Amino acid sequence: MSVDDLIQQWRERVRDAAAHGRALCIRGGGTKRFYGRPELGEPLDTRACTGIINYEPSELVVTVRAGTPLAELEAELAARGQMLAFEPPHFGPGATVGGCVAAGLAGPRRAAVGGVRDFILGARLIDGRGEVLRFGGEVMKNVAGYDVSRVLAGSLGTLGLMLDVSLKVLPKPMAEASLRFEMDEAAALHQLNAWGGQPLPISASAWQNGILELRLSGAAAAVDAAVARLGGERIPDTVADARWRGLREQTEAFFAGAQPPRPLWRLSLPSDALAIELGDSQLVEWGGAQRWLHTDLPPETIRARVAALGGHATLFRNGAREGAVFHPLTAPMLTLQRNLKNAFDPVGVFNPGRLYEGL
Structure with a gap:
């Protein structure tokens, strides 16, 4: 046909x-x-x-x-x-x-x-x-x-x-390099926002369990200069490629969560928002603008905290799918939809x- x-x-x-x-x-x-x-x-x-x-x-x-x-x-x-x-x-x-x-x-x-x-x-x-x-x-x-x-x-x-x-x-970028730093969540969020205001070729970031990882992409000279400036531990290219692919495809261990699977929440926030302080297992991406959270807390509790920080929360995987999976819309946005x-x-x-x- x-x-x-x-x-x-x-x-x-x-x-x-x-x-x-x-x-x-x-x-x-x-x-x-x-x-x-x-x-x-x-x-x-x-x-x-x-x-x-x-x-x-x-x-x-x-x-x-x-x-x-x-x-x-x-x-x-x-x-x-x-x-x-x-x-x-x-x-x-x-x-x-x-x-x-x-x-x-x-x-x-x-x-x-x-x-x-x-x-x-x-x-x-x-x-x-x-x-x-x-x-x-x-x-x-x-x-x-x-x-x-x-x-x-x-x-x-x-x-x-x-x-x-x-x-x-x-x-595709001519060169890439990935770096690893040890720091807590508050320090990582502060550092990511500081770097975000500088002319650095940062193409990805991820923080989890006291480790911040950065990917740098662009011209070889720009990547090399950024590596020399930022310091940190250089991650082998094959390991880094697997790590960023695992984050993209959610095959990393973090996304498997506990068994039976717990609800996985995707939190969209201003990059300079404070730590969400909801406990449980968390992973931070996009310079602080995207945060993943495994938790059994009620949706109302999660969304109230995230809204107070200027963001919204989506039930990404698992959990009750029949309710409000996406953050409830304001009246004007609901009318637009x-x-x-x-x-x-x-x-x-x-x-x-x-x-x-x-x-």
Whole structure:
């Protein structure tokens, strides 16, 4: 079946679902099914819509179909010395490009380069009426509809069935080095914020159990100068690569937690926020802006503390998925979310309730 025939088949299925009040559960490789609230509706598998449509290495832009394996895209980019700079996690071999965008998750380099939405240039999707919509374009100077395509990042398939997406890519760094320092949490948070205001090529950071690790990326001269300036213990490259990959894919021992698995919370905070002081096992990334916490504390306790520090908390893995997995929205933000859902999917065909109950 051609891609055009497949798209037409999907459009008819969406229209039929809308007409008969049925929900559709959009699913690619299923590697991020644990994330968000429970899935509802008939499965609609996107993996037949695959392939790179257009790739211009000199323009730093790639347009790719949503069902394309993420590993396949990254291999093509790597062959040209380029990458998805936000380091999207796979969480399994079946991860797709559409799932990467829909989940909106980024890896260790996020604090240095930006998140998924910052690299989306355009997208094409089927809305809840069965219509094909196109937003943005395939060049970085194109701004028409740019913000509309960016709202797909982190939408968990609630706004439409993504067909393809255009992404900005970046050259892989010429050199990298990782350093290790011994310091407590308060000292690490202070030091990370001090370094953040200096011209240092820091591309990742992680603090856990009294150890702060940094990754430096860029031109060889800049990396070497930063290593000499910062000191610390140099981590062997193979060990460092495995460590940053383990953090991205959450295969590090920290993420396994206790048995049976305990709830894992993702806390988004201002980088200069104080220690959260909730006890239990914690890991700090993104210069202090992302903090992971294993805890059995009530969600209300966690969210009250995080909100007091200017952030929000997401129940990332395990725990009760039927409640408020994501931080409750303020009234204005809830209205905005409802308006977006009504504009793209007025009868609620796609992934109902996956983000918030009733949406």
